Every structure is written in structure tokens, then in C-alpha cells.
Amino acid sequence: MAVTGWFVALVALGAVPVVLLANGWAYVGWVGLCLVLMAVDAALAASPRATSLARSGPDRVRLTEQAEVTLLVTNGSRRRLRGVIRDAWEPSAGATPRRQRIDVPAGERRAVRSVLRPWRRGERRAAMVTIRAIGPMRLAGRQASIRVPGGIRVLPEFSARRHLPSRLARLRELDGRTSLMVRGQGTEFDSLREYVRGDDVRSIDWRATARRAGGPGPAGSPAPTLMVRTWRPERDRHVVVIVDSGRTAAARIADETRIDTAFESTLLLSALADRAGDRVDVAVFDRRVRGRVQGARGADLLAKLVDTMAPIDPELLETDWTAVPSLVRSMTSQRALVVIATPLDSPGSTRGLLAMLPQLTHKHLVLVAAVTDPALLSAAADRSDRASVYRAAAAERAMLDAQRVAAAVKRLGADVVTAAPLDLPPAVADRYLAYKAAGRL
Amino acid sequence: MTATSTDEGSARGVVTGAPVHSAQHVVTPTARRALRRALFWIVLAALLVAFAAVYGLTSRSTAEADRFAADEAAPAGSRALIEVLRDSGVDVVTVDTLGAALAAVDDPAATTLVAADPRAVLSAEQWGDLDGAAPSLVLVEPPALAVGTLAPAVGPGIPSLGGVRDEPGCSLPAAQRAGSITTDGVVLDATGAASTGADVEVCFPGGEGEGGAALVSLDQPAGGALHLIGAGGVVQNGLIGREGNAALALGLVGEHPRLVWYVASTADIVDGATELSELYPGWVNPIAWLALTVGLAAAVWRGRRLGPVVIENLPVVVRTTETMEGRARLYAREGSRLRALDALRVGTLRRLAEGLALGSAAGLDNIITAVAGITGRDRAGLRALLVDREPQDDGELIALSDELLELERLVQRRVALSDDRPEPTTR
Numbered sequence: 045m046a047v048t049g050w051f052v053a054l055v056a057l058g059a060v061p062v063v064l065l066a067n068g069w070a071y072v073g074w075v076g077l078c079l080v081l082m083a084v085d086a087a088l089a090a091s092p093r094a095t096s097l098a099r100s101g102p103d104r105v106r107l108t109e110q111a112e113v114t115l116l117v118t119n120g121s122r123r124r125l126r127g128v129i130r131d132a133w134e135p136s137a138g139a140t141p142r143r144q145r146i147d148v149p150a151g152e153r154r155a156v157r158s159v160l161r162p163w164r165r166g167e168r169r170a171a172m173v174t175i176r177a178i179g180p181m182r183l184a185g186r187q188a189s190i191r192v193p194g195g196i197r198v199l200p201e202f203s204a205r206r207h208l209p210s211r212l213a214r215l216r217e218l219d220g221r222t223s224l225m226v227r228g229q230g231t232e233f234d235s236l237r238e239y240v241r242g243d244d245v246r247s248i249d250w251r252a253t254a255r256r257a258g259g260p261g262p263a264g265s266p267a268p269t270l271m272v273r274t275w276r277p278e279r280d281r282h283v284v285v286i287v288d289s290g291r292t293a294a295a296r297i298a299d300e301t302r303i304d305t306a307f308e309s310t311l312l313l314s315a316l317a318d319r320a321g322d323r324v325d326v327a328v329f330d331r332r333v334r335g336r337v338q339g340a341r342g343a344d345l346l347a348k349l350v351d352t353m354a355p356i357d358p359e360l361l362e363t364d365w366t367a368v369p370s371l372v373r374s375m376t377s378q379r380a381l382v383v384i385a386t387p388l389d390s391p392g393s394t395r396g397l398l399a400m401l402p403q404l405t406h407k408h409l410v411l412v413a414a415v416t417d418p419a420l421l422s423a424a425a426d427r428s429d430r431a432s433v434y435r436a437a438a439a440e441r442a443m444l445d446a447q448r449v450a451a452a453v454k455r456l457g458a459d460v461v462t463a464a465p466l467d468l469p470p471a472v473a474d475r476y477l478a479y480k481a482a483g484r485l
Numbered sequence: 486m487t488a489t490s491t492d493e494g495s496a497r498g499v500v501t502g503a504p505v506h507s508a509q510h511v512v513t514p515t516a517r518r519a520l521r522r523a524l525f526w527i528v529l530a531a532l533l534v535a536f537a538a539v540y541g542l543t544s545r546s547t548a549e550a551d552r553f554a555a556d557e558a559a560p561a562g563s564r565a566l567i568e569v570l571r572d573s574g575v576d577v578v579t580v581d582t583l584g585a586a587l588a589a590v591d592d593p594a595a596t597t598l599v600a601a602d603p604r605a606v607l608s609a610e611q612w613g614d615l616d617g618a619a620p621s622l623v624l625v626e627p628p629a630l631a632v633g634t635l636a637p638a639v640g641p642g643i644p645s646l647g648g649v650r651d652e653p654g655c656s657l658p659a660a661q662r663a664g665s666i667t668t669d670g671v672v673l674d675a676t677g678a679a680s681t682g683a684d685v686e687v688c689f690p691g692g693e694g695e696g697g698a699a700l701v702s703l704d705q706p707a708g709g710a711l712h713l714i715g716a717g718g719v720v721q722n723g724l725i726g727r728e729g730n731a732a733l734a735l736g737l738v739g740e741h742p743r744l745v746w747y748v749a750s751t752a753d754i755v756d757g758a759t760e761l762s763e764l765y766p767g768w769v770n771p772i773a774w775l776a777l778t779v780g781l782a783a784a785v786w787r788g789r790r791l792g793p794v795v796i797e798n799l800p801v802v803v804r805t806t807e808t809m810e811g812r813a814r815l816y817a818r819e820g821s822r823l824r825a826l827d828a829l830r831v832g833t834l835r836r837l838a839e840g841l842a843l844g845s846a847a848g849l850d851n852i853i854t855a856v857a858g859i860t861g862r863d864r865a866g867l868r869a870l871l872v873d874r875e876p877q878d879d880g881e882l883i884a885l886s887d888e889l890l891e892l893e894r895l896v897q898r899r900v901a902l903s904d905d906r907p908e909p910t911t912r
Contacts, residue, residue, distance in 0.1 A: 425890075
């Protein structure tokens with residue numbers, strides 16, 4: 045049951061008979077009349093329970109993008125269904141408009157469209173659909189909430205993909221498709237081709253040139269075609285990314301949780317490494333494996349990654365670092381680049397990581413990617429009054445702690461990349477390219 | 486296209502396929518089910534209302550007792566006295582209006598008229614009507630108007646301090662028989678009346694500072710005896726059994742074979758004015774009710790939600806700067822100036838070493854030498870700033886921190902000027 049504003053106006057209209065008759069019975073009679081009209085109108089409204097509802101729409105949407113979802117309302121009653129409908133999504137699904145008017149003749153079907161602009165990653169559900177059917181006099185109506193399953197998976201934004209083209213260009217430079225690449229450590233023989241003007245003369249392969257020219261030709265024959273060797277970086281290396289989803293990953297820096305930054309870095313690194321011909325395996329871990337992508341290549345890799353990452357929120361648990369070496373062993377048997385995305389804050393909170401690192405570094409190349417807080421830098425620079433000087437001191441202290449941890453990690457043979465949230469993904473990608481160029485993979 | 490299963494709380498799996506016309510489930514209960522669910526509470530509320538109504542009707546003791554009422558069994562009533570008088574053959578008539586009281590005195594020679602006005606509703610004129618109505622007029626706790634009209638020589642009653650008085654102090658037989666009484670009620674200052682020499686009996690006069698007498702007996706202006714019982718407790722159920730209260734009450738009230746017991750009620754109010762309801766038009770009350778009803782309808786209109794609120798589990802928000810802020814407040818509260826300054830100095834030294842490309846292994850002396858070289862400042866002063874000085878108060882701490890910042894900027898500028906390397910970053 046629900047009443048409309050018209051019903052309230054109708055009751056208020058009772059002032060006319062009450063004043064004219066100046067009698068308490070006029071009031072009683074008018075209110076009684078209103079109640080009767082309300083009951084009749086509600087009884088004449090179409091039953092919202094008789095509708096059948098069906099959803100359709102995309103099942104995935106990238107964060108910051110929008111998706112249109114359709115709700116098909118079939119009026120199963122013999123009366124015209126007129127009223128208001130609300131498709132109740134979770135608030136962070138950002139559904140607009142919240143409520144819409146509907147008018148469905150008896151036995152017919154109408155589509156109700158709403159646009160989702162989700163502002164949080166993960167699985168967003170539609171809780172229910174509420175229909176308020178108003179009677180023909182528009183005084184009162186019937187209302188029912190109907191649970192219709194529905195949901196949409198909001199994928200990570202991957203805003204770092206704007207850094208991808210420039211990194212791919214750098215990769216191509218490494219790749220021997222341009223002639224800048226010379227023989228060096230970490231490269232492997234790619235092909236022989238004819239010399240073109242501008243090639244490094246040191247890369248001329250005289251033996252191949254001689255073989256190409258065949259036996260000594262007749263005098264006066266044109267000069268033999270010179271052959272050069274081209275080189276390309278080693279391929280089919282293995283990159284393992286471990287994303288820490290423990291309690292420290294829940295911290296929010298510059299309006300982005302650390303785990304989101306870690307996901308952005310992972311996505312950029314995976315896209316780049318995949319193009320470079322390396323295999324990428326990713327695991328999200330706190331005390332158990334929350335998500336794992338292995339053996340995917342090409343376009344499939346990114347799709348699987350975002351799909352795996354979408355519903356993962358940080359757990360308020362201490363990460364079990366002792367289980368990480370065996371996790372890495374289960375993912376790769378050969379030497380690999382192991383990227384660990386975890387904060388390096390204070391010696392206390394990273395003790396487990398530091399204890400575990402030697403097990404990884406003696407076999408693998410380990411890179412720890414940590415987010416630093418730009419708020420610390422700005423706090424350390426602000427010395428305007430007494431309180432801010434003490435804050436600056438505390439910020440310096442925190443930065444010192446982080447540096448000590450980073451130094452400890454380096455002493456254990458691992459590498460460290462630290463950057464502000466927006467700078468971390470390209471920084472990790474650059475470090476990967478540097479390894480690639482130096483042949484350290 | 487996809488529909489996801491939405492089992493609350495459990496892990497949600499994604500089912501891919503064609504649009505699913507899944508079994509929809511109406512959450513809102515039907516009117517009948519809602520009624521059945523609420524039945525217990527409705528019945529409970531009805532029972533409570535019924536119980537309250539029955540209890541309110543049967544036990545009036547919780548309500549304010551009518552003082553001096555003849556049928557009131559509460560301590561403030563006077564039913565005990567009335568019943569005793571009836572049993573001993575006195576013809577008792579209880580009335581609650583002045584007119585009825587005057588009419589009830591059909592034998593003016595042998596009637597006692599007891600008048601009490603606990604709500605002070607009677608006017609002086611009405612009190613005047615009582616003058617001479619009966620040969621014996623007893624006023625219980627007379628209000629000031631009554632005293633002023635019928636016994637102008639007596640002062641108005643003032644609240645009594647209570648207690649027991651055992652000195653009748655007068656020749657009135659009833660008082661003599663009573664011997665001692667409780668004085669709860671009012672006391673009357675009758676010294677003025679006694680000094681006029683008229684036939685005034687001042688009984689249970691009380692001592693110095695007690696305000697006056699508990700009972701004053703004198704003549705009505707129009708003839709006949711007038712007893713002013715200030716100590717109203719004497720005739721009330723609660724106290725009539727104490728001391729000689731009963732003797733006094735029976736002696737004063739049961740003097741004549743007929744007793745008219747008059748307790749003034751609101752019916753005695755002289756309504757010179759018309760009814761309040763006649764002052765405004767007849768539709769005002771219904772309109773007020775209508776306004777209330779409209780408000781109620783509007784509340785229902787606006788208050789009915791379009792479906793339940795959708796709840797969503799949001800992740801916790803953890804701020805990374807919390808430890809930093811906490812540590813800063815600790816420094817500030819404990820006044821750890823040296824510790825704070827050392828943290829700032831370490832940061833400055835690190836940035837100076839980076840800016841001067843000294844490497845992280847550079848010692849303090851190397852840094853100071855390099856800074857002195859590039860800025861031209863003397864080493865002792867630099868050393869004092871970077872190592873030795875201890876701040877004595879917060880002002881000094883702020884000054885030192887500003888100096889450190891200034892030094893950093895100066896070195897940064899000099900480095901940028903002196904060579905064409907890009908300005909060093911702090912990262």
C-alpha cells in the first residue's frame with residue numbers, strides 16, 4: 045500500500061465541506077470518503093506481483109566507463125500497470141536514474157533502461173526491483189519488491205595503459221627491428237640480412253657474406269652483397285608477479301588503495317612482457333591464493349587478469365610470506381623475474397618479507413615494487429608552525445624507515461622500485477625494460 | 486549476456502549464457518502475511534490497552550484523591566468520619582454545589598453545615614451566602630476568601646508545620662475532650678479576633694513562631710456558631726485515628742442530628758462568561774482535526790519507501806599517514822624536540838648527500854665539507870646546525886628547521902648553477 049500526493053490533497057480539500065457545514069460529522073464523513081476512495085483505487089491498481097521481470101545487459105564493465113542495463117517488465121495482470129519502478133542496484137554501481145515512471149498495458153512488455161557508472165571495482169549486484177502500481181484515480185497504489193538476480197563485474201580501470209605505447213616503442217627498439225641493437229649480453233641471434241647503408245659495420249658477418257657470394261666470381265662481377273647479423277633480446281623468459289593482498293594493501297594513498305596500484309602495475313607489466321614474448325604468471329596472495337592467472341598469452345592474458353582481479357579486496361590479515369617461495373616454485377621451475385608488489389613501510393611490518401627473500405633471490409631475479417606516499421613528502425616539506433614541524437619530523441622518520449627497509453631488501457639481493465601511486469606502473473615497466481636491455485632476465 | 490547469482494554473503498559465481506528468466510521472488514509480504522506476522526503485537530497492544538482501561542477504572546487510588554470527599558476512601562478523603570456519623574444515627578447529606586447545600590439545610594435549627602473548598606472555587610459572595618445558613622457552620626481548611634468574609638477578624642490561614650498539639654487552650658467542650666490533635670493543614674492567626682473581646686475561642690493555639698491556632702471558634706456574622714478547623718487532617722481518613730482527632734471531629738461535626746457535608750466543586754464556578762467553545766466558530770475544531778489528518782496522510786505519503794534500502798559492504802578505509810600523525814603528536818606532547826630535530830637533520834643530510842652526488846656512504850664530515858665548499862659558509866656553523874645545537878624550546882626548533890630547509894634550497898640552487906647536470910631529484 046502507498047498513497048500519493050493527490051490523496052493528501054484530496055484529504056486537505058475536506059476543509060471546504062467542513063467549513064461550510066461547520067460540523068464534526070462533515071470531517072468524519074470526508075475522511076471516511078477519502079479512505080473508501082483510497083481502498084477502491086488501490087484495489088483497482090494492477091498487481092505488481094503479477095509482473096515478470098528479466099534483466100539483460102553487459103556482464104562486465106571497466107571502472108570509469110558506463111554500461112546500459114535493461115530491465116524487461118511484462119505486465120501479467122489484466123489491468124494497465126502505471127506507476128514508478130526502481131531498479132535497486134548497490135550504491136557504488138552508480139545506477140541512474142534511480143526511479144522511473146512506467147506504463148505497461150495489460151499483457152504487454154516494456155523495457156526500462158538505466159545507466160550504470162560504477163565507482164568501485166568488484167562484483168556489483170542488483171538487489172531487487174520495486175514496483176509501485178498506482179490506481180486509475182491516482183490516489184493510492186500497491187507496491188511490491190521483487191528480487192531479480194542480476195549483477196555486473198566492474199573490472200580494474202587499467203589507467204596505466206596510456207603508458208603502454210611508449211614502452212612498446214622502446215621494446216621494439218630493443219627488438220632488432222631497428223638496427224640500433226648491437227650484439228651484447230642478453231641478446232640472441234635473430235637473423236641475417238643484407239647490409240643497408242647506416243648499419244653498424246661491426247655487425248657485418250663476413251663468413252655469411254662469403255658464403256652468399258658463392259665461389260670466386262669472374263673478374264669484373266659486382267661487389268658481393270654484404271650480410272649483417274641482427275640481434276634481438278632473449279625471449280620466452282618467465283615473469284612471475286605476486287600481488288600482496290594483506291592488510292597493508294588496504295591502505296589508501298592519494299585516493300587509491302595500494303592493491304589497486306599493484307593491480308595497475310601488474311597489468312602494465314603483463315601487457316608489456318607479453319608483447320616482448322615472455323610468459324607472465326600472476327598470483328594474488330595473502331594467506332591463501334586469492335587469484336591466479338597462469339599460462340595465458342596474448343589478448344586472453346589481460347582479459348583473464350582483469351577478470352581475476354575485479355572482485356579481490358584486501359583482507360585484513362597479515363600476509364603469510366613463508367608460503368610465497370613454495371607458491372613461486374609451483375608457478376615456475378626455471379629462473380624467472382619475480383615481481384612482488386607490496387608496501388615497504390617499516391621494519392616491523394616487513395620482517396616476514398625480509399626473512400623470506402633470500403629463498404627467492406638465490407634462484408630468481410626479485411623486484412619489489414612499493415608505493416610511497418606523496419603525503420609524506422609534502423608533510424616533510426611543510427614547516428610552517430609548531431605542529432607541522434613535528435609532523436615533518438615524523439614524516440622524515442617514516443621516510444627513513446622506508447629507506448632502511450629498501451636498503452635491507454637490496455642487501456638481500458632483490459631490487460626495489462618505489463614511486464607514488466600514479467608513477468609506480470611506468471616505473472616497474474621501465475625497470476623491466478632495463479632488465480631486458482641488460483639481459484638480466 | 487549474463488546474470489549473476491546473488492546469494493547473500495556467499496561467493497558469487499558468474500553464470501554466462503543467454504538472458505536468464507530466473508525464478509523471481511517477491512520480497513514484500515502480502516497484506517495477509519504482514520497482518521499474520523504482526524498479529525502477536527496487535528493482540529499484545531490490544532491486551533495492554535484493555536488492561537490499562539480496566540485498571541484505571543477499578544483503582545482510582547492512583548488518581549489524585551478528592552480531599553474531604555465523603556465517599557473517598559483514600560487518606561485525603563473523609564469517608565471514615567461520614568460512615569461513623571451515619572452509624573451513630575446522624576442524618577448525613579453529602580452535596581457538591583452551594584445551591585444544594587443551602588437547600589439541604591431543611592431544619593435550620595438542628596443542622597450542622599460543613600463546608601470545604603479544597604480547590605478554592607468559591608467567591609466571597611458565595612461564602613457570604615453560607616452566613617447564617619445553619620446554626621453550626623464548620624469550615625474545614627478555610628481559604629482566605631472564606632475567612633475574610635465570615636470571620637474578618639481572623640487572619641488568613643497559612644500552611645501548618647505539622648506536629649501534635651496537646652494544649653486545647655480553650656473552653657470548647659469538643660477540644661477539651663480531644664485533648665491533643667495533629668495539626669496538618671493550615672493554622673489561623675486569631676490573636677486579632679481574640680483581642681476584640683468578642684466571643685472567640687482560640688483552640689490549640691500553638692507556641693511562638695508556629696503561626697496560629699489549629700481551631701478557631703466564634704460566631705457567624707448572622708448568628709450561629711462558626712468553627713474554623715484549620716487542621717484539616719482532623720477529618721481526613723489518614724489522620725483521624727491519631728491523637729484526639731476523632732473526638733474533635735465528631736464533637737464539632739456530630740453536634741446536630743442532621744449534617745450537610747458540602748465539598749465545593751467546579752460546578753460552583755460562577756460562569757459570568759460564556760462557554761469557551763462559543764467564542765469561535767463551530768468549524769475550528771473539525772478543521773484542526775482535518776489538519777492533523779492531512780499531516781498524517783502526508784507522513785504516510787512521504788514516509789513510504791520505494792523498496793528497502795540496499796546495503797553494500799564497503800572496504801575499510803585505512804589511511805597510511807595515521808602512524809605518521811600519531812608519531813607527530815607523540816613528539817609534540819612529550820616535547821621531544823631533539824628527537825624531532827634529529828629526524829629532520831637526517832632527512833636533510835640524506836638529501837644534501839644526494840644533491841651533491843656523494844652517495845649514500847658519505848660520512849657526516851664529507852657532507853659538511855662539500856656543503857661548505859659549495860655554499861661558502863663556515864664549517865663550524867654548518868656543524869652546529871646539522872649536528873650539535875640542541876633546541877631549548879619550540880621556537881628554537883622551528884627556527885632550526887627553517888634553517889635546515891633554507892640550507893637545502895641554497896645547496897640545490899648552487900648545484901643547479903654550478904654545473905649543467907639536471908637538477909637532482911629527491912626520489
